[in-house]
Every structure is written in structure tokens, then in C-alpha cells.
Amino acid sequence: MSLKVYLAGPEVFLVNAREQLDRKIALTRTAGLIPVSPGDFVIPPQPTRRQFGHAISEIDERMMDSADAIIANLTPYHGVSADVGTCYELGYMCAQGKLAYAYTNVAANMKTRTVGHYDGDVFTDVNGRLRGRRDGLSVEDVDMVDNLMMQGGVERRGGQVVIHDAPADQLYTDTTAFEECLRLLAERRR
Amino acid sequence: MSLKVYLAGPEVFLVNAREQLDRKIALTRTAGLIPVSPGDFVIPPQPTRRQFGHAISEIDERMMDSADAIIANLTPYHGVSADVGTCYELGYMCAQGKLAYAYTNVAANMKTRTVGHYDGDVFTDVNGRLRGRRDGLSVEDVDMVDNLMMQGGVERRGGQVVIHDAPADQLYTDTTAFEECLRLLAERRR
Numbered sequence: 001m002s003l004k005v006y007l008a009g010p011e012v013f014l015v016n017a018r019e020q021l022d023r024k025i026a027l028t029r030t031a032g033l034i035p036v037s038p039g040d041f042v043i044p045p046q047p048t049r050r051q052f053g054h055a056i057s058e059i060d061e062r063m064m065d066s067a068d069a070i071i072a073n074l075t076p077y078h079g080v081s082a083d084v085g086t087c088y089e090l091g092y093m094c095a096q097g098k099l100a101y102a103y104t105n106v107a108a109n110m111k112t113r114t115v116g117h118y119d120g121d122v123f124t125d126v127n128g129r130l131r132g133r134r135d136g137l138s139v140e141d142v143d144m145v146d147n148l149m150m151q152g153g154v155e156r157r158g159g160q161v162v163i164h165d166a167p168a169d170q171l172y173t174d175t176t177a178f179e180e181c182l183r184l185l186a187e188r189r190r
Numbered sequence: 191m192s193l194k195v196y197l198a199g200p201e202v203f204l205v206n207a208r209e210q211l212d213r214k215i216a217l218t219r220t221a222g223l224i225p226v227s228p229g230d231f232v233i234p235p236q237p238t239r240r241q242f243g244h245a246i247s248e249i250d251e252r253m254m255d256s257a258d259a260i261i262a263n264l265t266p267y268h269g270v271s272a273d274v275g276t277c278y279e280l281g282y283m284c285a286q287g288k289l290a291y292a293y294t295n296v297a298a299n300m301k302t303r304t305v306g307h308y309d310g311d312v313f314t315d316v317n318g319r320l321r322g323r324r325d326g327l328s329v330e331d332v333d334m335v336d337n338l339m340m341q342g343g344v345e346r347r348g349g350q351v352v353i354h355d356a357p358a359d360q361l362y363t364d365t366t367a368f369e370e371c372l373r374l375l376a377e378r379r380r
Contacts, residue, residue: 010327012328013328014326014327014328015315015321015326015327017328048333049331049332049333050332050333052332053332053338053341053342054342054345056332056338056342057338057339057341057343057346058342058346060339061284061343064285078269078270078271078304078307078327079268079269080268080269081268081269081271081274082274083271083337084271084272084274084339084340085277085339085340087274087275087277087278087281088277088278088280088281088284088337088339088340088343089281089339090278090281091277091278091279091281091282091285092281092282092284092285092343093285094251094278094282095254095281095282095283095285095286114268117268125205131205136204136205137200137204137205138203138204138207140203141239142239142240142242142243142246143238143239143240143243144240144243147273147274147275147278148244148247149247149250149274149275149278149279150275151243151247152243152246152247152248153247153251153282156244156247156248
């Protein structure tokens with residue numbers, strides 16, 4: 001029986017969302033896996049914006065419940081870190097003991113990006129911890145692509161985080177790392 | 191039997207992390223609930239930074255597994271959205287059907303903050319969707335404090351997201367909204 005894979009990521013926000021989601025869906029099928037993709041359901045009109053949001057949240061969670069695995073696109077989004085909806089979804093699937101893989105299209109790791117967030121203006125505190133000058137917040141430095149809950153959650157369950165340095169104009173469309181996740185997942189299933 | 195509450199948030203990164211975590215722990219006890227707090231365990235030395243990260247990830251997940259509820263601090267962190275580790279944790283607890291509450295110390299909602307991220311340079315596409323000019327990414331506009339997976343996950347389970355506008359210099363230390371979450375959770379338990 002084939003594995004159902006939930007495709008988590010910020011692709012739903014793209015101008016060419018439908019095209020990019022369809023590309024990932026087709027690649028998943030080619031890898032011999034069954035895609036479960038957000039954006040694949042038409043949400044009926046709702047009385048309020050809030051209720052519309054709830055309807056999407058509910059459909060996405062039901063899709064995750066039906067899936068056996070997740071591939072999370074952790075490419076930084078609107079700041080230092082990954083899309084927060086994707087992070088919620090990764091935690092949701094890890095809690096259910098599902099197979100979890102992830103990837104990022106930015107090779108600079110969490111530490112490097114956070115130091116960049118402070119324009120390099122960081123200092124080492126008395127405990128040897130790196131901190132941003134302007135707010136004193138500590139810089140996570142555990143050799144991971146993002147906050148340790150994400151990469152820890154994936155790797156501690158036997159999954160992998162694939163890193164690929166995509167060109168800036170293909171940050172959310174390059175599928176090199178995604179395809180490697182598909183390959184790893186298909187191989188693990190065998 | 192008293193409720194065990196996992197206290198999720200970016201407080202571990204603060205200069206005065208211990209003090210702030212202890213404040214939240216004391217407030218939780220005062221509300222008649224049992225705090226389960228990240229940062230409460232000393233991680234033994236590990237051979238690599240990566241393994242150190244894994245050890246924290248494992249302890250945090252075990253603490254969540256032992257808790258009955260979560261209060262997630264969704265105050266924006268290093269960008270438009272909440273701390274991604276906190277979002278992973280909220281998803282992790284929602285998947286287990288635990289009680290979930292959240293708060294933010296920034297009153298401006300997701301739409302307002304995302305438009306700010308684009309310095310106001312947004313446009314409405316042919317489908318009536320708001321998008322950032324420089325990258326075309328859509329602006330989520332469902333009357334929520336952050337990405338809909340978070341607020342949807344909380345509210346669809348009967349929880350609430352408490353909003354408080356803290357002074358800029360108390361963004362991560364003001365406990366007004368946190369205390370309201372404690373009150374709501376203690377009340378719900380009865």
C-alpha cells in the first residue's frame with residue numbers, strides 16, 4: 001500500500017500557487033507516493049473571515065490526520081525562520097508519530113541568518129552565549145537549519161532535513177531538495 | 191487533580207530568561223495549575239552542538255507529552271510571525287487533543303503586520319487577494335493574530351487567543367495576556 005504524504009509549505013501564498021502545488025503533486029506521484037496537498041479543497045463561503053480561516057484550519061488538519069508522512073518546506077519566510085503554519089503542521093505530524101522529512105532552499109543555517117537579522121551586531125555573554133546587541137535575545141547555535149524543535153523533531157524520528165541553496169528568484173519554486181525528500185521517503189518505505 | 195500546563199514561548203532566549211520563566215511558573219501555581227516549563231532541565235554535555243539540540247528537543251517533547259494543556263506565547267519574534275519553536279509545540283499539543291490557549295503582546299493583527307513587512311507596498315490581485323509588491327506573496331487576511339493554523343487550532347478546540355498591546359520594552363515580559371490565559375484555563379477546568 002502506498003504512502004500518503006502531506007506536502008507542507010508556504011507555496012499556497014505564491015502568485016503561481018496552483019502551478020507550484022501541481023508540480024509538487026506530480027513529483028510526489030512520480031516518486032510512487034500519494035500526495036495530500038493543502039489548497040486541493042475549495043472552501044465554501046463563510047459568514048466571516050475568521051470562520052473562513054477556521055474552515056481551512058480544519059481541512060488542513062483532517063488532511064494531515066489522513067496522511068502517513070509529512071515533507072515540510074522550511075525555507076525562511078517573512079523573516080529569519082520558516083513559515084509558522086508549516087511549523088505547526090510539522091509538530092502536529094510529529095506528535096502523531098508520522099514519518100517526517102523537511103527541506104530548506106537556503107543553505108545559511110539558523111545561526112548565520114540570526115546574526116544577519118542583527119546586521120552582525122552580536123556579542124558573547126558571560127555564559128558564552130551569542131546574543132543580539134539591540135535586544136539581548138540569544139542566537140540559537142546548534143548547527144541546525146532553524147529552531148531546534150523542527151530539525152530535532154524530524155531527525156529524532158529517523159527523518160532527514162535536506163539543504164539546497166536555490167537561486168534567490170527560485171526560493172519557493174526550486175524543487176531539488178523536495179525531490180530528494182521524496183526519494184528518501186520512498187526508499188525508507190521499501 | 192490539577193491540570194499540568196506546558197508554558198511555550200520564546201522566553202528561553204531572553205537575557206533574563208530564568209527570571210521570566212520563574213515569574214510564569216509562579217503565576218501558573220497561583221492560578222491553581224501545575225507548570226511544565228522548558229528550561230527547567232539541565233541538559234548534560236553532548237559530543238556535538240547538533241546532539242545538544244536533539245537533547246533539548248527530546249526533553250521538550252517529553253514535557254509536552256506529560257502535560258494536559260498548553261499556553262503558547264505567539265508574540266511576533268524575529269519577523270512578522272511568532273517564534274517557530276512555539277508554533278511547532280502548539281501543533282504538537284493540538285494533535286494530541288490537549289487543551290490549547292495562546293496569547294500575543296502585539297495588538298496589530300497578521301494582516302496589518304504583513305502589510306508593514308512590505309512597508310505598505312501591497313496590491314490587490316484579480317481574485318481580490320492582497321499581495322506584497324516585491325515578491326507577490328499573498329497577505330493572509332482572516333482576522334487572526336498569526337497564520338490561521340495557530341489561531342484555528344486553538345479556537346476550534348474551544349480555546350482562546352488573548353490579545354494585549356504591551357509596551358515595546360515589555361514585549362516578552364508583560365504577563366497581562368498570559369495571566370488571562372491562566373484564568374480562562376483554570377475556569378474551564380472547573
